[in-house]
Amino acid sequence: MKTFVSKAVDPAFAPVPEPHEHPPEIPLAVHDLTVAYHRKPVLWDLELNIPEGSLVGIVGPNGAGKSTLLKACLDLVPKTSGWVQIYGEPYKKQRHLVGYVPQRESVDWDFPVSALDVVAMGTYRQLGWFKRVGKKQRDQAHEALEMVGLGHLADRQISQLSGGQQQRVFLARALAQDAQIYFMDEPFAAVDAATEEAIVALLRTLNEKGKTCLVVHHDLATVTKYFDYLVLLNMRVVASGPTEATFTRENLQKTYGGKLNLLENAVEALRHVDR
Amino acid sequence: MSIADLTDVLLLRNYNTQLVVLSTALLGLSSGLVGTFLLLRKRSLLGDALSHATLPGIAAAFAIMVALGGTGKWLPGLLMGATVSGVAGILIMLAIRHTTRLKDDVGMGFVLSVFFGAGVALLSMVQRMPGGSAAGLETFIYGKPASIIQADFYLIAAATLATAAGSVLLVKEFTLLCFDEGFARTEGWPTFMLDVMLVGLVTVVTVTGLQAVGLILIIAFLITPATAARFWTEKLSSMLIISAAIGAASGWLGASISALLPNLPAGAVIVLVAAAVFLFSMLFAPARGVVPRYIRGRKLTRKVGRQHFLRAMYELLESQGDPDDPIASVPNIPVPLEAVLAKRAWKRGELKQILKIADAEDHVEPVAQGYLRLSEPGFGEAARVTRNHRLWETYLVTHADIAPSHVDRDADMVEHVLGADLVRELEEVIRSQDAKMADAAVPPSPHEITHA
The missing domain is CATH 1.10.3470.10 (ABC transporter involved in vitamin B12 uptake, BtuC)
Incomplete structure (x- = not known):
């Protein structure tokens, strides 16, 4: 089969070597990141430098690649090109600094474990192979559950929790990971008011402790209220920076309204060639 | 063998x-x-x-x-x-x-x-x-x-x-x-x-x-x-x-x-x-298991039906009391069966089932044909059920921003499962706003009650 672009020729598809000199040790640096599913690019040439201690909202329309960006940072999807560094090192070396909150729908909640069991999973890495969850890990998990206001539901089977409570269990698990930088995939999706409040309070607490949080977010109305740093994403970074400067009508139009004609045509062309 | x-x-x-x-x-x-x-x-x-x-x-x-x-x-x-x-x-x-x-x-x-x-x-x-x-x-x-x-x-x-x-x-x-x-x-x-x-x-x-x-x-x-x-x-x-x-x-x-x-x-x-x-x-x-789940579901349905009946009775009796002091003077008098039926749009068969349960629990007393009368314990239970319902409604109105006209339906499902400690918690929350409301034997309804 003939391919549209040869990997060797197109610089966008050429693997970029990891730099030998590390950039300043910021929590997250993304350089030249391109991700493609089945040859259909989802993220193009991303460039990001997230300052320490920011509360980052990642905003963009459906299919903009927001979740993919998180997954690429966490090595869950392969990168076509570019690199990601967490505090100046590749993710593989920095797992202990990272907490992850996947989308709630990504797991089967009718699983025979309790809320505490799920949160304790955040301590598995420090436990290592074969060792069982002990008192220390249970205490840690309890503390995390208290922080999201679910201490009283520790022994509840997870299918017996409401959607918002399940979301908070996932947040608690990330807290139990005791990280420096948190990646959260749509924690605000379809949650009740109490959960939304709890999550916002939690983000504030983490922020006060100097942690960095990247949050995939859908609701434009609350963006300025929740986040101090913004990444507007639509297959590429439309704009990024402090919220006041970035959350402008012009940028939003570029992200949501303005047709990215060239890019879309290119994708369309690729898709035809692939078939 | x-x-x-x-x-x-x-x-x-x-x-x-x-x-x-x-x-x-x-x-x-x-x-x-x-x-x-x-x-x-x-x-x-x-x-x-x-x-x-x-x-x-x-x-x-x-x-x-x-x-x-x-x-x-x-x-x-x-x-x-x-x-x-x-x-x-x-x-x-x-x-x-x-x-x-x-x-x-x-x-x-x-x-x-x-x-x-x-x-x-x-x-x-x-x-x-x-x-x-x-x-x-x-x-x-x-x-x-x-x-x-x-x-x-x-x-x-x-x-x-x-x-x-x-x-x-x-x-x-x-x-x-x-x-x-x-x-x-x-x-x-x-x-x-x-x-x-x-x-x-x-x-x-x-x-x-x-x-x-x-x-x-x-x-x-x-x-x-x-x-x-x-x-x-x-x-x-x-x-x-x-x-x-x-x-x-x-x-x-x-x-x-x-x-x-x-x-x-x-x-x-x-x-x-x-x-x-x-x-x-x-x-x-x-x-x-399938059977225990079915039994649990049935139990809840029966409990809900019983509570609905008691509250319907109480509200009908309330409407017969002194209009100036509706809370203090609720008389326990016989109520026409038709009025109860109309209150929740029950079918005759449904009400008959519910009455059987009420009878088994001694909540109703025999009176003339076509009338229903609560027994002493039944009247007390009716007051308690109505109280829980209204506390919960009031909570929804004051704390959850639900319009009073919608509150009845939302309150309905939850109140049936309110345990004693949750009721106490509710009282605390409501007392901080309105002490009279929380301490009333049966507080007034936050919305108008229709008797169909």
Whole structure:
């Protein structure tokens, strides 16, 4: 089969070597990141430098690649090109600094474990192979559950929790990971008011402790209220920076309204060639 | 068959069946453990494809051993052949998944049928080989625990105990893999290797179980105990124990029964015993069984109906009191049946059912035809039910921003499950805003009450 672009020729598809000199040790640096599913690019040439201690909202329309960006940072999807560094090192070396909150729908909640069991999973890495969850890990998990206001539901089977409570269990698990930088995939999706409040309070607490949080977010109305740093994403970074400067009508139009004609045509062309 | 025979077999006093019963029980134990994770990983059918894919390996191993001058019946050799072709089948399945966009079930169906077909063809070919007697190889298709001899037993015991130990050792890792693979990967767990280990354990159990249960039915032995166990518990550790116990018991019992009824295929008997346990669990297990769930649902419906009736009565009585002081002076007088019916748009039959419950609890007293009257305790209960309803409504209006006109419906479902401590909590919340409201015997309704 003939391919549209040869990997060797197109610089966008050429693997970029990891730099030998590390950039300043910021929590997250993304350089030249391109991700493609089945040859259909989802993220193009991303460039990001997230300052320490920011509360980052990642905003963009459906299919903009927001979740993919998180997954690429966490090595869950392969990168076509570019690199990601967490505090100046590749993710593989920095797992202990990272907490992850996947989308709630990504797991089967009718699983025979309790809320505490799920949160304790955040301590598995420090436990290592074969060792069982002990008192220390249970205490840690309890503390995390208290922080999201679910201490009283520790022994509840997870299918017996409401959607918002399940979301908070996932947040608690990330807290139990005791990280420096948190990646959260749509924690605000379809949650009740109490959960939304709890999550916002939690983000504030983490922020006060100097942690960095990247949050995939859908609701434009609350963006300025929740986040101090913004990444507007639509297959590429439309704009990024402090919220006041970035959350402008012009940028939003570029992200949501303005047709990215060239890019879309290119994708369309690729898709035809692939078939 | 006498009862004494059965107890002899069950209690291992019969030397001929001792090994057989012990072997199948051990098999059941380890397939119960491994099957739990296979089920939770949602890969149940992988076991089926694997077991069917072992057949060509068995036939080929037999042919090779005969060609080398043996009888071809050496069990470890046959099982090695089974393992090789079973693993090959899984690898082909994985290759189909990774190189094409076909779904998993297509790959499984393909491997299962093609390998089984090839196995059957090979088997009929090796049966014509000179020198070896292939009679008995079909044991591996349908299972024949009676063919287990001492050497086989040691092999089965070692393999099953090793898999049981392996799955117990890796409980934490397998749990994480089954529940949230993505999270496991971000945490640096080698999820692919864990999957390989899980499939490896499944392979060992499957292959060692071939002789006793047969390759067609071994999947039931892997899945049924775990599925049955799930009905009994919401805890994974208990599920593992229950599943292992069900597996071991069905192996034990199934092999014992088939030892006494040699005309029945043993694999089928063992699986049917497991299926009986499954059926019982599905119907009657208290945690998730069908019947207990139905009973719980019915109880709640009855409770809700009873409370609706009491509140309807109370509100009707309230409307008969002194309009200047409606709360203090609620008279307990007979109420026309028609008014109660209209209040909630009940059908006559429904109300009759509810009245039967109310009567059984002595909440109503007999009065003239066409009228209803609450008894002393019934009136008290009606006041309590109405109070809970209104406290909850008030809470919804003041704390949850729900329009008073909508509150009645929202309050309705929750109030029926309010426990004593929740009511106390509600009182506290409402007292902080309006002390009179919280302390009133029955507070006024936050919305207008219609009597249809």
